[in-house]
Amino acid sequence: KNEVEQSPQNLTAQEGEFITINCSYSVGISALHWLQQHPGGGIVSLFMLSSGKKKHGRLIATINIQEKHSSLHITASHPRDSAVYICAVSSSYNTDKLIFGTGTRLQVFP
Amino acid sequence: EAGVTQFPSHSVIEKGQTVTLRCDPISGHDNLYWYRRVMGKEIKFLLHFVKESKQDESGMPNNRFLAERTGGTYSTLKVQPAELEDSGVYFCASSQEGPGWGSYGYTFGSGTRLTVV
Numbered sequence: 001k002n003e004v005e006q007s008p009q010n011l012t013a014q015e016g017e018f019i020t021i022n023c024s025y026s027v028g029i030s031a032l033h034w035l036q037q038h039p040g041g042g043i044v045s046l047f048m049l050s051s052g053k054k055k056h057g058r059l060i061a062t063i064n065i066q067e068k069h070s071s072l073h074i075t076a077s078h079p080r081d082s083a084v085y086i087c088a089v090s091s092s093y094n095t096d097k098l099i100f101g102t103g104t105r106l107q108v109f110p
Numbered sequence: 111e112a113g114v115t116q117f118p119s120h121s122v123i124e125k126g127q128t129v130t131l132r133c134d135p136i137s138g139h140d141n142l143y144w145y146r147r148v149m150g151k152e153i154k155f156l157l158h159f160v161k162e163s164k165q166d167e168s169g170m171p172n173n174r175f176l177a178e179r180t181g182g183t184y185s186t187l188k189v190q191p192a193e194l195e196d197s198g199v200y201f202c203a204s205s206q207e208g209p210g211w212g213s214y215g216y217t218f219g220s221g222t223r224l225t226v227v
Contacts, residue, residue: 002152035218042113042220043201086153096141096166098216100153 001025006101008085013108019074021104023087026068030095034061034072035086039104041085046072077108112136116202116219120128126189130223134202135184141165142185143216144177154170159185163221171196177178192226200222 004025013019024033034046047054047061049070054061058077063070073083087101115134123129135142136188144156156175157167161182169178174193191198202219 004152033216043218045204045215047216048215075121088153094166096158097142097143097155098145098153099155100145102152 001026002101003083003091003099003103004087004089006104008104009102011015011104011106013077013106015078015110016107017077017108019081019106019108021072021085021087023070023072023101024068025070025087025089025099026030027099028092029068029088030087030092031068031090032063033088033090033098034070037084037086039083041083046085070072074106079108079110082107114204114217114219116222118222119220122224123224124190125226126191126192128174128188129192129224131187131189131224133185133187133202133204134217135202136217137226139204139206140182141205142179143163143203144185144187145201146198146202147201147221148195153201153222156203176205189224192224194226196223198225 007022020101025088031050033048036044042091049063058074058075084105086103088098116159121129140161142159145153146156149155155169156167157177162179168174176188198214199221201221
């Protein structure tokens with residue numbers, strides 16, 4: 001079982017829908033990261049969280065340290081949000097080594 | 111500011127051949143990381159350089175993989191001889207000096223897609 005699990009693996013939505021991607025982890029962490037990868041593109045860091053909630057534009061990331069769970073929300077989704085969203089953690093025993101989830105492939109249709 | 115640059119972007123080689131991947135980190139970033147994603151699997155850590163020194167190479171699959179970072183600038187990852195299971199996307203990332211991801215952001219390159227046939 002992977003130390004970082006994401007759900008769902010694939011997600012389709014209509015433009016304008018509210019989207020939630022979930023991430024659960026089983027290790028102690030120093031931080032959790034949400035990353036985005038567009039088809040054929042590089043990986044872009046969206047958020048780095050160690051507690052609470054962060055918001056950037058239409059994206060919101062939350063984390064519950066006690067439950068070892070994080071969510072990424074996209075409000076008013078748009079076709080340009082179509083990408084793979086990846087959850088990754090830096091463990092508390094080795095902050096330099098990221099542990100990745102398998103990613104969630106999101107497609108938003110007009 | 112230039113980002114993290116990787117090349118080639120794609121490489122197709124035959125089993126048994128040698129391939130060298132290159133990563134140019136952001137200027138001034140002491141930390142350089144190599145990660146790999148094989149088909150259908152999550153991205154996995156390969157190794158971490160601090161300047162020219164290997165800080166952690168626990169993720170290197172076997173001795174067919176050799177990473178170097180001459181002078182603490184760009185890094186190369188050589189696979190010799192390549193096997194079919196080495197196919198995947200190899201990502202490089204860099205960060206400023208610090209305790210790592212936990213405190214400082216990473217910048218990833220676009221990756222090198224390696225196909226071994």
